[in-house]
Amino acid sequence: MTSAREVVVTGLGATTPLGGDVASTWEAALAGVSGAHTLDNDWAEKYGLPVTFAATIKVDPAEVLSRPETKRMDPSAQYAVVAAREAWADAGTPEVPGERLGAVVSSGIGGIQTILDSWDTMRERGARRMLPMTVPMLMPNSPSAYVSLEFGARAGTHALVSACASGAEAVGYAVEMIRTGRADVVVAGGTEASIHPMPLGGFAASRTLSLRNDEPERASRPYDVDRDGFVLGEGAAVLVLESAEHAAARGARVYAKISGVGLSSDAYHITSPDPEGTGQVAAMRAALEDAGVTPADVVHVNAHATSTKVGDLTETASIRKLFGSDADHVQLSATKSMTGHLLGGAGAIESLFAVKAVAERLAPPTINVDNPDPELQVPLVRDEPAKLPGGDIAAINNSFGFGGHNVALLIQNA
Amino acid sequence: MANTDQEILTGLAEIVAEETGLDTADVLLEKSFTDDLDIDSLSMMTIVTHAEDKFGVRIPDEEVKNLATVGDAVSFIKSAQA
Numbered sequence: 502m503t504s505a506r507e508v509v510v511t512g513l514g515a516t517t518p519l520g521g522d523v524a525s526t527w528e529a530a531l532a533g534v535s536g537a538h539t540l541d542n543d544w545a546e547k548y549g550l551p552v553t554f555a556a557t558i559k560v561d562p563a564e565v566l567s568r569p570e571t572k573r574m575d576p577s578a579q580y581a582v583v584a585a586r587e588a589w590a591d592a593g594t595p596e597v598p599g600e601r602l603g604a605v606v607s608s609g610i611g612g613i614q615t616i617l618d619s620w621d622t623m624r625e626r627g628a629r630r631m632l633p634m635t636v637p638m639l640m641p642n643s644p645s646a647y648v649s650l651e652f653g654a655r656a657g658t659h660a661l662v663s664a665c666a667s668g669a670e671a672v673g674y675a676v677e678m679i680r681t682g683r684a685d686v687v688v689a690g691g692t693e694a695s696i697h698p699m700p701l702g703g704f705a706a707s708r709t710l711s712l713r714n715d716e717p718e719r720a721s722r723p724y725d726v727d728r729d730g731f732v733l734g735e736g737a738a739v740l741v742l743e744s745a746e747h748a749a750a751r752g753a754r755v756y757a758k759i760s761g762v763g764l765s766s767d768a769y770h771i772t773s774p775d776p777e778g779t780g781q782v783a784a785m786r787a788a789l790e791d792a793g794v795t796p797a798d799v800v801h802v803n804a805h806a807t808s809t810k811v812g813d814l815t816e817t818a819s820i821r822k823l824f825g826s827d828a829d830h831v832q833l834s835a836t837k838s839m840t841g842h843l844l845g846g847a848g849a850i851e852s853l854f855a856v857k858a859v860a861e862r863l864a865p866p867t868i869n870v871d872n873p874d875p876e877l878q879v880p881l882v883r884d885e886p887a888k889l890p891g892g893d894i895a896a897i898n899n900s901f902g903f904g905g906h907n908v909a910l911l912i913q914n915a
Numbered sequence: 916m917a918n919t920d921q922e923i924l925t926g927l928a929e930i931v932a933e934e935t936g937l938d939t940a941d942v943l944l945e946k947s948f949t950d951d952l953d954i955d956s957l958s959m960m961t962i963v964t965h966a967e968d969k970f971g972v973r974i975p976d977e978e979v980k981n982l983a984t985v986g987d988a989v990s991f992i993k994s995a996q997a
Contacts, residue, residue, distance in 0.1 A: 567936045568932075568936060569933070569934055570936075572934065631964075633958075633960040633961050633964065634961060637957075
C-alpha cells in the first residue's frame with residue numbers, strides 16, 4: 502500500500518563532525534570513526550565548565566562559503582546552507598517553479614552564538630555597536646529562510662522546533678507538504694551550532710553530558726554499561742524530498758522513499774521520556790501504519806540513543822514492546838556514538854543515515870560498546886557495519902526530544 | 916586621530932569588501948552604494964557600524980541617507996574626525 506503521493510529522496514547533503522559532505526561523513530560512519538575531541542580553549546579554567554570536549558564540525562564553513570556569507574549568517578544557518586547546496590546539486594539541481602518548492606529546516610536552539618555574542622557586545626560596548634544583522638542571524642527560522650532564499654522556495658518555508666527531534670520533524674513535515682499537494686519538491690533537514698560554553702554549561706547542569714574528559718572519542722557509547730551521558734555535536738544534514746511523479750518525470754536518481762511519518766508526545770516530564778514508552782511506541786506504530794508495513798518488514802532502526810542511562814533503554818524496550826519477536830531481526834544502529842549529538846541536526850543526519858543504509862543495504866556501526874547493557878532488548882550493530890537483506894526492506898529513524906516529542910520516520914527501498 | 920582621505924578610502928573599502936564580497940579595488944570614490952555596489956539598507960547600516968568603530972567617529976542615522984557615494988562617506992568621516 503502506498504500513499505496517494507509517494508515521497509522519495511533524491512538528494513543528500515551534510516556537514517558534520519565526521520566530514521564536510523555526505524561521502525566523507527558516511528565513509529567515516531561506516532569505519533566507526535569518532536568525531537569527538539578535546540576542545541582547544543580555556544572554558545574549563547575560565548568558567549569551571551566540567552566538560553572539556555565536544556564533536557565539532559570537521560570542515561569550517563569559511564572554507565566553502567564566501568566571507569560575506571559567513572558574516573551574515575549564524576553558524577547554524579551556515580551549516581544548513583552548506584548541506585543544502587550539496588543536497589541540491591546531488592539531486593541534479595531540479596527544475597521546479599518556486600511556487601512548488603518548499604524549505605523546512607529546523608534548529609533545536611537557534612542562533613545561540615549570535616545571541617550570546619551580541620549580548621557580550623552590548624554589555625561591553627553599548628547598543629550602538631550591535632550589528633544590524635543581529636536579529637535575522639539569531640532567529641531560529643534563519644537557516645530555513647536562507648535555504649528558501651538560496652533556491653527560491655515559495656511554497657512555504659518552515660522551522661519546526663522540538664529540541665532533539667526537530668530535524669526529523671522537519672523531514673516529516675516536508676513529506677506531508679508533498680503528500681497534501683502543497684509542493685512537489687521540499688528541501689528539508691536540521692542544523693545546530695551550539696558548541697559554546699553557555700549551552701555546554703546548561704547541559705552539564707542538567708547532568709546529561711558525558712564527563713569522560715580523558716577519553717573524548719570513547720565518551721559517546723550508547724548501550725554500553727558505562728555510558729554516562731551524551732557528547733555535544735554540531736552540524737547539519739539536508740534531504741531533497743520529491744513526489745515520486747516529479748522525480749520520475751525528470752529521471753532523477755532515487756535513494757529511497759519515505760513512506761511513513763509517526764508523531765506523538767509523551768506529556769510525561771519536561772526532559773525524561775515516559776518510562777513506559779507509550780509515546781515512542783505510538784510514534785513508531787503510526788509510522789508503520791502510515792506506510793502500510795508491519796514490524797516483520799523492518800530490518801533496521803537508527804536509534805535516537807544519546808548515550809544516557811535512562812533514554813537508551815527506554816527506546817529499545819519500546820521497540821521490543823511494539824515489535825515483539827520481530828525485534829530479533831532488527832539491526833539497531835546508534836550513530837551518535839560517532840557523530841555526537843547534533844541536537845536539532847540529529848534527526849536529519851540520522852534520517853540521512855537511514856536512507857543511506859536502505860539504499861546501500863548497510864547499517865552503520867555503534868562504537869564504544871565494550872560491555873552491552875544486559876537490558877538492551879534489540880540486536881545492536883557493533884564496531885563493523887552490518888549487511889541488510891535484499892528484497893523489499895523498511896527502516897525506521899527514531900528521534901525524540903526534550904519536551905516529550907517523538908518522531909518516527911519509515912524509510913523503504915525505492 | 917585624523918586619517919588622510921586615502922587612508923579612509925582604503926579602510927572603508929576593506930569594510931565594504933568584508934560585507935559584500937566585492938574586491939576592494941571596486942570601491943572607488945565615485946561609486947554609489949546602492950546603484951553601483953548593490954548595498955541594501957541593512958548592509959549599509961552594518962558598514963556604518965564598522966566604519967564608526969574603525970575611524971572613531973559617530974555617523975548619525977539621519978546622516979546615512981546623505982551618503983550616496985563612497986566619496987560622500989569619506990568626506991563625512993574626514994570632517995567628523997576634524
